[in-house]
Amino acid sequence: MSNLEKYNKLFQDCFSVKEEELAGLVYQGVDTWDSVGHMSFISQLEEVFDIEMETDDIIDFESYEVGREILKKYHIDL
């Protein structure tokens, strides 16, 4: 499974969305992506990619697209 597939699957599993809904998905754009869902997602993201994210990056992780950019800082190419 590629990094992008892992990333997409995590979004789909955590927020109960379909793959075609990922583009443009933002924090609080769906009911499941609330503050609790966000923290659960970040924890699983760290586990899947074996990284530890900085606080500023967790706060800035406000959309599917922004998340992809943030992961580049951790040498995760999607």
Add this chain to the structure above:
Amino acid sequence: MEGFSLDFLELQKYEQIRYPLLMIDHVEEVIPGQSAHGYKNFTNNEWFFPIHFPGEPNVPGALLQESLAQMLTIAITTLPDLAGKTTRFISFSMTCKKEVLPGDRLDIETEVLSWKRGICKGIGKGYVRETLVCESEMFITIPEVLEQYSPKPKSKEK
């Protein structure tokens, strides 16, 4: 961190729930961020015994769960700067093994498995006369801490 005990008045600095839903009486030892154990005495005068159930009184499972959660909460709110913060349940998975009856003392043991960014995962076990009567795995949060790590939803306005 070193452990310490909290009596009925002291523990209310760290747990904001009050009568009739305060479900812990004494914290025998709390090690902040790690564990807390203590007890709750369920006397015959408890408010719920006459209604749960008439002629067959026992402690509601929801209140046993509350006892475990409140003790776990103490293990977190005794960390620096968290005294007096309110907590919320995220989820729990509980098993009740035996009824708790009027006159029983529920001994409560809780352990923090993780505390990260406002979310605590922990386990709690309740005993009566050294017999396990209930256990639960819980996720609780301190919303005020959690919000510090949450994005500001400005993208929604685009």
